[in-house]
Amino acid sequence: MLAQRTLKTLTRAVGVGLHSGQRVEITLRPAPPDTGIVFRRVDLPEPIDIVVSTLAVTDTRMASTISNGDVKVHTIEHLMSACAGLGLDNLYVDITAEEVPILDGSAASFVFLLQSAGIVMQSAPRRFIRLLEPVEVRQGLGDNVKWARLAPYHGYQLSFEIDFSHPAVDSTGQRVLFDMSTGSYSKDIARARTFGFTKDVEMMRANGLALGGGLDNAIVMDDYKVLNAGGLRYDDEFVKHKILDAMGDLYVVGKPLLASYSAFRSGHALNNLLLRELLNQPQAWDVVTFDNEKLAPSGFAQLARAW
Ligand SMILES: [Zn+2]
Numbered sequence: 030m031l032a033q034r035t036l037k038t039l040t041r042a043v044g045v046g047l048h049s050g051q052r053v054e055i056t057l058r059p060a061p062p063d064t065g066i067v068f069r070r071v072d073l074p075e076p077i078d079i080v081v082s083t084l085a086v087t088d089t090r091m092a093s094t095i096s097n098g099d100v101k102v103h104t105i106e107h108l109m110s111a112c113a114g115l116g117l118d119n120l121y122v123d124i125t126a127e128e129v130p131i132l133d134g135s136a137a138s139f140v141f142l143l144q145s146a147g148i149v150m151q152s153a154p155r156r157f158i159r160l161l162e163p164v165e166v167r168q169g170l171g172d173n174v175k176w177a178r179l180a181p182y183h184g185y186q187l188s189f190e191i192d193f194s195h196p197a198v199d200s201t202g203q204r205v206l207f208d209m210s211t212g213s214y215s216k217d218i219a220r221a222r223t224f225g226f227t228k229d230v231e232m233m234r235a236n237g238l239a240l241g242g243g244l245d246n247a248i249v250m251d252d253y254k255v256l257n258a259g260g261l262r263y264d265d266e267f268v269k270h271k272i273l274d275a276m277g278d279l280y281v282v283g284k285p286l287l288a289s290y291s292a293f294r295s296g297h298a299l300n301n302l303l304l305r306e307l308l309n310q311p312q313a314w315d316v317v318t319f320d321n322e323k324l325a326p327s328g329f330a331q332l333a334r335a336w
Contacts, residue, residue: 031155031319031329033118035059037147042138044130047104047223047247048091048233050240053126055108057142060119062153065283066112068095068102072125081109081281083304089297091238093278103128106297107223110277111139114214116285116329117148118155134222134246135262136273140215154318155329160288162313166302175294177275177303182289184326185209189271190293195226197250202265207272209328218276220262221269224248227256275300282307284316287326 039058046053060067066081079085079097088094092104108129112120114136122129132138165178190204207218225239225247233239243249248266249256263269271292278300279286292299307314319325 031322031325032150033062033153033155034116034148035061035064035119035151036117036143037149040142040146042130042132042142044132045241046126046128047131047134047241048238049103049126049128051126051128053124053128053130055125055130056121056123057146058121058123059149060121062119062151064119064121066109066117066120066122066280068105068122068124070100070102070127071123073100076123081105081283083282083301083308086281086301089301091233093281093297093301095281101127104131105129105281106274106277107131107134107136108139108277109280110273111136111143111219113276113280113285114219115140115143115148116155117143119151131223131241131246134248135270136219136277137215140219144215154320156284156316156318157287158282158284158307158314159317160286160314162310164303164307164310164313166299166306168299175292175296175299177290177292177295177299179286179288179290179303179307181287183287184328185286186289187272187275188289188291189268189275189295191268191271192294193267195250196253197255198224198267201261202268205265205268205272207269210326212328214276217263218269218273221266221273222246222248222262223270224250224267227251271295279304285329287317 036059041056043054068079070077077100079095085095087096093106094103160181163180167176186208188206
């Protein structure tokens with residue numbers, strides 16, 4: 030059986046929120062089968078849980094925010110991406126503030142934390158959402174068009190294309206295809222950092238955003254070039270970060286997808302809209318398990334071997 034997974038033991042990290050600049054501690058803890066990923070605000074007088082789901086995502090302007098009533102957690106996407114990349118189904122995330130720490134701006138620190146704690150199999154089958162028909166969302170016209178699409182595929186593959194008119198971005202790869210069957214998420218995708226432009230930073234800070242952002246947790250560019258002394262981690266780090274984000278944005282659906290995702294200039298908002306469209310079209314997908322691991326797509330079976 031291809032089984033659900035959780036952590037072997039708990040692990041902790043301390044950092045600052047990218048937008049709030051607030052100090053925050055997260056504790057990642059094992060959770061029983063079929064729990065999913067649950068954030069728990071432990072700084073409130075009574076702890077409040079927010080169960081990650083497509084409809085729990087209530088704001089996608091700068092990052093993905095989930096809510097339960099007035100209680101929020103911002104910027105969940107990089108931790109969610111690490112969980113998707115490592116095939117982690119069940120996890121409690123105790124958090125002491127309103128925003129997940131940005132750490133190094135990528136998912137690499139979360140991958141390290143989760144792998145250090147260890148990942149164990151559980152006694153319940155892993156349930157996948159299998160696409161049966163394509164589902165697509167599209168916004169804008171002409172130069173402003175953006176779209177995202179899920180189509181049937183025996184495995185999980187993501188193809189992303191960006192189109193920034195900025196010399197430092199345009200000189201790098203604009204398109205990336207990543208397939209889970211390579212087993213190379215940690216090496217090829219997880220290290221890609223978030224990025225921003227100095228001209229936007231002033232405006233964002235005036236609006237109380239990016240207060241924790243800087244050269245140690247983002248790629249920062251002026252009008253011409255990358256300002257980070259160490260340059261880029263990958264030649265095509267920008268578009269790889271968009272794949273990293275998409276994996277996190279899509280994992281909020283609560284189950285791994287068996288699908289081919291493709292997107293042009295998509296982001297947190299359109300990715301969440303794509304999931305809502307998927308849920309609106311129940312004929313376009315079903316839920317499957319694999320009693321025989323050998324019948325599962327290779328990337329998922331490889332993950333099962335790793336621990
Ligand atoms: Zn991101």
